[in-house]
Amino acid sequence: MATSENDEKNVAQSRVRPRVPVDYPASFAGDDASGQGTVTNLTLAGGEVKSDIQLPLGARVSLHVRPPGARPSIVIALAIVRWKEGERFGLEFVRFEGDAKEQLKDMLNQ
Numbered sequence: 438m439a440t441s442e443n444d445e446k447n448v449a450q451s452r453v454r455p456r457v458p459v460d461y462p463a464s465f466a467g468d469d470a471s472g473q474g475t476v477t478n479l480t481l482a483g484g485e486v487k488s489d490i491q492l493p494l495g496a497r498v499s500l501h502v503r504p505p506g507a508r509p510s511i512v513i514a515l516a517i518v519r520w521k522e523g524e525r526f527g528l529e530f531v532r533f534e535g536d537a538k539e540q541l542k543d544m545l546n547q
Contacts, residue, residue, distance in 0.1 A: 455480070456478035456479065457480065457545050458478050459477065459504075460476075461479075461503055462474075463501060463503065464500075465486070465490075465499065467492070467498035468497065469493055470490050471498075473488065474488030475488070476502050480545070481542055483519070486525065487524050488526070489524065492518045492526055494518055495518060496518040498517075498528070499513065499516070500512070500516045500528065501513075508544070511533075511540050511541050512534040512537045513530045514532045515530075515531040516529060516531060517531060
């Protein structure tokens with residue numbers, strides 16, 4: 438397990454932007470599975486999701502993140518599962534829908 442922890446620390450240190458801790462409900466859908474979860478942290482490039490649904494590495498999904506208040510949902514048209522551990526998995530955001538990238542950028546800068 439120490440190797441995994443070291444790898445995770447190295448990845449975190451190599452990130453240009455730190456992940457912002459959040460607690461936003463989300464839904465995802467792809468060829469392998471669909472379901473509900475909670476986004477637990479975000480960057481402009483990706484995020485971490487906690488869910489009972491397990492997705493394989495490399496799975497391609499769309500993700501709908503529902504921020505609090507009256508903010509519209511952020512729709513990531515294409516995200517790829519890059520890592521998984523237990524009930525958590527990490528997504529790389531590849532393609533956003535509409536102005537979702539700008540919405541996410543504004544939200545992260547607040």
